Amino acid sequence: MFQDPDGVLHPRLDEFIVPDTHFVEENRGALQAIILTHAHEDHIGAILALWHRFPTRIYATPFTAEVLRRKVARSRDDRHNDILAQIVVVETNHWYQVGPFDIQWKPLTHSTLESNGLLIRTPVHSVFHTGDWKFDANPVIGPATPTPSEFALDDVCIDSVICDSTNALKPGHSVSEQVVMQGIRKTVAPLTGRVFVSCFASNVARLLSIAHVAKQTGRYLAVLGRAFENMISIARALDYWPKQLKIYSAAEVAYLPKEEVMYLVTGSQGEPRAALNMLTKGSFRGVDMEEGDSVIFSSMRIPGNEVEIARLIANIKARKVSVIENDMVEQDIHASGHPCRDELRHLYRHIKPKIMVATHGTAEHLYQHSLIAKECGVRRTLVGLNGDLFQLHPVSKRFEGYASTARVLLPSP
Ligand SMILES: [Zn+2]
Ligand SMILES: [Zn+2]
The missing domain is CATH 3.40.50.10710 (Metallo-hydrolase/oxidoreductase)
Structure with missing residues (x-):
């Protein structure tokens, strides 16, 4: 750590900040796998530093798996090689059984290759976890996100949607x-x-x-x-x-x-x-x-x-x-990879879940996102903070402050 002239503490170049994972470590026995939706740093960046605390299989599509393998290859710590044998490369639109869950990776568009939502099926409840996504009909590379009317989720009746709130304050539609x-x-x-x-x-x-x-x-x-x-x-x-x-x-x-x-x-x-x-x-x-x-x-x-x-x-x-x-400039030379308000509306109107859980955003983003879902007929919206536990079945419920969410400073892996 070093302190800048304004008194703010920053990690040094050979350090980085990761979440406190004590809760996961204490419940290691119940952890079935690490499921990766895409290769962005906020989704895979801490794996090298944290994986040894709760070693388990890591599921990813080919691009995300390769990004992770190259991180391991660049690492100076040989212990990270253990990760390589645990990577399971998956195909999209196929069911994989992971403990009590049946999971399908559903291709969606975002701002990196092979971004996926997750269709998660259990005997009592089905969830669609969007990961990071947007509707892009012309993504330049990879498949377009299906339009809402084609948004095939294998005829699974979706009880809950867990969804990206990053652009829940932005009106309209993201740029292609x-x-x-x-x-x-x-x-x-x-x-x-x-x-x-x-x-x-x-x-x-x-x-x-x-x-x-x-x-x-x-x-x-x-x-x-x-x-x-x-x-x-x-x-x-x-x-x-x-x-x-x-x-x-x-x-x-x-x-x-x-x-x-x-x-x-x-x-x-x-x-x-x-x-x-x-x-x-x-x-x-x-x-x-x-x-x-x-x-x-x-x-x-x-x-x-x-x-x-x-x-x-x-x-x-x-x-x-x-x-x-x-x-x-008048023309767009950058586009966000997250859904704006109209895209969220399309999603809820098509999938019609009973429950939505807002993720990936500040408290204001999560709250505004929940209002959009309500406006689209979703009866139950769950909004919380990091560390809250959400129960989806048999009764939906939020347990506030269930796990600790401190940050810890580690040497760079
Ligand atoms: Zn992302
Ligand atoms: Zn993200």
């Missing part, structure tokens, strides 16, 4: 990845200098869109940053990346005219060691960022990173390089 691709193309087309585009590495559809835009606008694309190289290599290994869509090394594009070059760069959140920050300092070997060039942020400012991002943008502008963010 296809629309973002068009927006990036429109943004890049008139630019004359080098173009640097930053986005979240796990969004393979976005990486693919940026590669397509480079080709369509007559630019050669080079990738700067290990996070992108890792994701593209996984996408290639699993045949998600078209072979004809080439990526060049920084050295290969270094001597091309500026207007023929596009770089995909890590560091949209102002991370100090990422490519974008190093470029602003002139310390990224073999790549220049100069007056007349442009940086496009195909990303959002994650709350908590504002200071670092503001510093990064000031440093970019100090080099007389233009900065383009989503709210500065």
Whole structure:
């Protein structure tokens, strides 16, 4: 831990914060498995640090499993190799029996590949857990989320829906990845200098869109940053990346005219060691960022990173390089991966569960989400905080503060 000038405590670079898992450890005997819905850090990021406290099988689809395997491969701790033998790779739309639960992974669209909802069936109650999702008819890669009328859940009568509240305060419908691709193309087309585009590495559809835009606008694309190289290599290994869509090394594009070059760069959140920050300092070997060039942020400012991002943008502008963010242009150059209010309405009106449990959001998000469900005819809504226990059958009930939810600081795995 270190203290910043405002007295706020932060983890050091070799430390990170994870939830206190005492409750799970104490109930290890009842734990059947770890079920992964998708490969985002807020869903798989703590596995290496915590798995040994309650070792059990880990179920995931091929992409998520591969992201996890590569995390193990990068780890300096050999104990993590035990995780590899416990990964069970699943196919979507097939039933798997996990202890007393029958589970199916149902493909949904989100902002990374192979995001899934979970259809969970028991003899007495059936649950649809959405994971993170949105309705996207044109996700650029992978299957589109079925429209509500096609939302086949294998004729299982869903008693409860457990659902993502991230955008429960946002009206309307989320933006499609296809629309973002068009927006990036429109943004890049008139630019004359080098173009640097930053986005979240796990969004393979976005990486693919940026590669397509480079080709369509007559630019050669080079990738700067290990996070992108890792994701593209996984996408290639699993045949998600078209072979004809080439990526060049920084050295290969270094001597091309500026207007023929596009770089995909890590560091949209102002991370100090990422490519974008190093470029602003002139310390990224073999790549220049100069007056007349442009940086496009195909990303959002994650709350908590504002200071670092503001510093990064000031440093970019100090080099007389233009900065383009989503709210500065008419077209969409970024899209959220979570459902807005109309999408939530569609889901509840189609599935018609008896109970909904709001997850993934602040207290305000969870509460507003519960009002949407009620408006759509869901009779029972359960809203709580981390650590509350929800009973769904035979009577739905919330046990407040059932488990401890402290945070603990661990060395980086
Ligand atoms: Zn996610
Ligand atoms: Zn998430």
